[in-house]
Amino acid sequence: MNWIPPMEPVSIPGVKQGPGYIHEIKWDGIRGMIYLQSGSMKVYTKKGNERTDFYPELNILETSLGEKDMVLDGEIVVQDNRGYPSFHNILVRETVKNKRNLEYYLRNYPVKYMLFDILMYNGRQLTRTALQERKDILEEAAAPVIQNSNTVFLSRVFENGNELYGNMKLENMEGIVSKKLNSYYLPGKKHEEWFKTKFTKKMLCVIGGIQWKDKLPNSLLMGIRAGAGTKLFYMGKASLGLKGQDLQLLRQYRDELVQRECPFEPDGITDIDMTGTELTWTVPAITCWVGFLELSNDGHFRHPKILGFTNLPLDEADGKVLTD
Structure with missing residues (x-):
């Protein structure tokens, strides 16, 4: 056929x-x-x-x-x-x-x-x-x-x-x-x-990487816990919604956050645009709420926006979608 x-x-x-x-x-x-x-x-x-x-x-x-x-x-x-x-x-x-x-x-x-x-x-x-x-x-x-x-x-x-x-x-x-x-x-x-x-949606994510431009965070790479594995499933990156105080905190704690190993599953992160930026992987320790319009065919955010950092544990970043 x-x-x-x-x-x-x-x-x-x-x-x-x-x-x-x-x-x-x-x-x-x-x-x-x-x-x-x-x-x-x-x-x-x-x-x-x-x-x-x-x-x-x-x-x-x-x-x-x-x-x-x-x-x-x-x-x-x-x-x-x-x-x-x-x-x-x-x-x-x-x-x-x-x-x-x-x-x-x-x-x-x-x-x-x-x-x-x-x-x-x-x-x-x-x-x-x-x-x-x-x-x-x-x-x-x-x-x-x-x-x-x-x-x-x-x-x-x-x-x-x-x-x-x-x-x-x-x-x-x-x-x-x-x-x-x-x-x-x-x-x-x-x-x-x-x-x-x-519906308008939001999801709790873990920050697994930061793109830097002119020594300031330009966008955050976000993921969720991927089943029984220790790696994160890559959901996309976003810069919209980052506030000045967020940028300064990430810059201030850069040395404590950066790690050599990529925290994401290898599938799905090959299409990251690196033009004019520096990418560092980060210790998966910070969670944030991400608002988005919908998910693409490969499971990535469309039109994501950072809604704010949280103190919620990593285990709660399990991919559950909430509607507003």
């Missing part, structure tokens, strides 16, 4: 309303594209990276639906101890690169699959079929696995977007997605068919 670029919702500040829209929960996970053909299954991320062997829980799709050719679209999530989707937990699971460690992650970070679209069914391309019809086809096609699995679920559809938005805010979820019922499945974000409305 040829690769079908995933359709992505466009961010907007308010909830789309009207009889032509349906609304769904914005699941806090990673996109999972399922390709079933000739009795075999492949699992891909939004960027097209194959991850089949690392999500054996999804083999139930092949077992239940493998006799039919289809392309499914949904979100892979890992729940926290409250039963809510946790972006931190799915990041921990997604970083698994060695199958020798897989049993640990299967026990401690089991995944669920929230199914919300079907792009091909038994040779019929559905990307130019209206969403409402695709939903009807999906419900029928996925029935065997939905009825016999506690891993795969159909994403529920709601008619009242404002009500859903309010409920998701109370539940500290990520937001909602609003879709036109007559929308085709179009690649990327160059459309006016799907929209996402998300």
Whole structure:
């Protein structure tokens, strides 16, 4: 089967309303594209990276639906101890690169699959079929696995977007997605068919590095505790929000803070722009609140802002997202 670029919702500040829209929960996970053909299954991320062997829980799709050719679209999530989707937990699971460690992650970070679209069914391309019809086809096609699995679920559809938005805010979820019922499945974000409305978020992070410019801190590199490991998962860098007194304190205690070893996991820190700056790694001892708009596909902050340093312990920087 040829690769079908995933359709992505466009961010907007308010909830789309009207009889032509349906609304769904914005699941806090990673996109999972399922390709079933000739009795075999492949699992891909939004960027097209194959991850089949690392999500054996999804083999139930092949077992239940493998006799039919289809392309499914949904979100892979890992729940926290409250039963809510946790972006931190799915990041921990997604970083698994060695199958020798897989049993640990299967026990401690089991995944669920929230199914919300079907792009091909038994040779019929559905990307130019209206969403409402695709939903009807999906419900029928996925029935065997939905009825016999506690891993795969159909994403529920709601008619009242404002009500859903309010409920998701109370539940500290990520937001909602609003879709036109007559929308085709179009690649990327160059459309006016799907929209996402998300909450203002903040996360407790650990400072693991400082970029210096003219002997003053220019930006902070931030991370969260990455599962059972001792390293931090890199979340991004920010300078917005740093106050004059913060800059002076970091400068004053530079010698005590700096260390040779990088405190971050090696994945994800290769794209740091070093133009005109000096980078030093720091002892992971300082926590701070970071506000952000949303998380990118690779789990990094978009539009982060330092909200303030804290005296909270490192263990609380576990990737939990709070909404304002």
